[in-house]
Amino acid sequence: MPLIALLPGDGIGPEVVEEARRVLAALDLGLTFEEGLVGGAAYAAEGHPLPPATLALAERADAVLFGAVGDPAFDNLDRALRPEQAVLGLRKQLGLFANLRPARLFPGLEDASALRPEVAGTIDLVIVRELTGDVYFGEKGTRTTSAGLRQGFDVMAYDEEEVRRIARVGFETARGRSGRLCSVDKANVLETSQLWRDVVVAVAADYPDVALTHMYVDNAAMQLVRAPGQFDVIVTGNLFGDILSDQASMCAGSIGMLPSAALNGTGKGMFEPIHGSAPDIAGQGKANPCAAILSAAMLLRHSLGQDAAADRVEAAVAAALTGGARTADLGGATTTREMGEAVLAAL
Ligand code: NAI
Ligand code: MG
Numbered sequence: 001m002p003l004i005a006l007l008p009g010d011g012i013g014p015e016v017v018e019e020a021r022r023v024l025a026a027l028d029l030g031l032t033f034e035e036g037l038v039g040g041a042a043y044a045a046e047g048h049p050l051p052p053a054t055l056a057l058a059e060r061a062d063a064v065l066f067g068a069v070g071d072p073a074f075d076n077l078d079r080a081l082r083p084e085q086a087v088l089g090l091r092k093q094l095g096l097f098a099n100l101r102p103a104r105l106f107p108g109l110e111d112a113s114a115l116r117p118e119v120a121g122t123i124d125l126v127i128v129r130e131l132t133g134d135v136y137f138g139e140k141g142t143r144t145t146s147a148g149l150r151q152g153f154d155v156m157a158y159d160e161e162e163v164r165r166i167a168r169v170g171f172e173t174a175r176g177r178s179g180r181l182c183s184v185d186k187a188n189v190l191e192t193s194q195l196w197r198d199v200v201v202a203v204a205a206d207y208p209d210v211a212l213t214h215m216y217v218d219n220a221a222m223q224l225v226r227a228p229g230q231f232d233v234i235v236t237g238n239l240f241g242d243i244l245s246d247q248a249s250m251c252a253g254s255i256g257m258l259p260s261a262a263l264n265g266t267g268k269g270m271f272e273p274i275h276g277s278a279p280d281i282a283g284q285g286k287a288n289p290c291a292a293i294l295s296a297a298m299l300l301r302h303s304l305g306q307d308a309a310a311d312r313v314e315a316a317v318a319a320a321l322t323g324g325a326r327t328a329d330l331g332g333a334t335t336t337r338e339m340g341e342a343v344l345a346a347l
Helices: 012-026 040-046 052-059 085-094 160-175 191-204 217-226 239-252 290-302 307-322 336-346
Strands: 003-009 030-037 063-068 098-102 124-129 140-144 150-154 180-185 213-215 232-236 259-263 271-272
Touching: 003 012, 003 040, 003 052, 003 307, 012 030, 012 063, 012 290, 012 336, 063 085, 063 290, 085 271, 098 239, 098 290, 124 160, 124 239, 140 307, 150 239, 160 180, 160 191, 160 217, 160 232, 180 191, 180 217, 180 239, 180 336, 191 213, 213 217, 217 232, 217 239, 232 239, 259 290, 290 307
Parallel strands: 003 030, 003 063, 063 271, 124 232, 180 213, 180 232
Antiparallel strands: 098 124, 098 259, 140 150, 259 271
């Protein structure tokens, strides 16, 4: 019986994770659930945003369904104790180096996109972002220049194995979709990107069925809003992926619609909506649970090998929307629970 670790966290996290849990439970797959404390909720109870028992649960489980962390009450805490550290700690401890962020527009939501409806309707892509390297994890610090000025620095670095393993995830993802992969870098300027491109081209030899293209990141940012339909799978580094995936998500409509997966190559993964704890609407039944429910669908697909069940959940979300269910972020008045009910009814 697969064990799912539920880490609801703060703000709207518990509200949306509960709807996702109900959808998973309704599939009759014999899943078991165990809940752990994380984020501000964990700090309040245990004095740490990622208590050892939560980490042990995440390590023991077959997959982790995560809500969101972040609580304005703890904004003045030391950085190491802030709720957000729990996400970084889990990624690091579980070795989750690959972040998959699909962005697609569900039928009927064209008006919710920041793009013109006829452009927005063409978005259906996945960004594969490297998650444990790059400037976020390179050498960093502040020093004094010879002119006596304070200087901050963050080193961008990738070794070839780090690039190889994320490239493979990119090619595999493309193989499972339309067979097109766009590698995004800044190879005209950065040494890191030169190596990135060399390695991606070498890995491509193992995937003759995938059509590989390359694009500079600044152009990719422009193309994502100009003609997003040209992309199917994008593979890129941590920094570029962070920015491009937020941009793509806004093209696709509400932040309340977008799921994500963080994977380590073993099948184990952490699945979470891309949104945060939304303290402005927490506890009011206004949160859109679709991103969490679609994250549960990714969990079924990537960690449990239950592709048919994942398809059913995604179809049920589409059907609930087509049926007229709209939470406030989509311009309606459907509550979190009612949206969950609409998805369950469609299942
Ligand atoms: P946010 O994503 O929590 O909220 C941004 C805006 O989107 C808010 O107006 C919110 O009401 C709305 N929104 C978000 N999710 C929604 C949903 N499911 N349905 C309807 N509306 C939704 O980002 P913000 O405000 O920048 O951050 C709030 C807290 O969340 C901070 O403490 C931040 O650090 C944390 N955070 C945590 C993340 C995580 O746990 N992975 C990711 C992003 C932020
Ligand atoms: Mg971000």
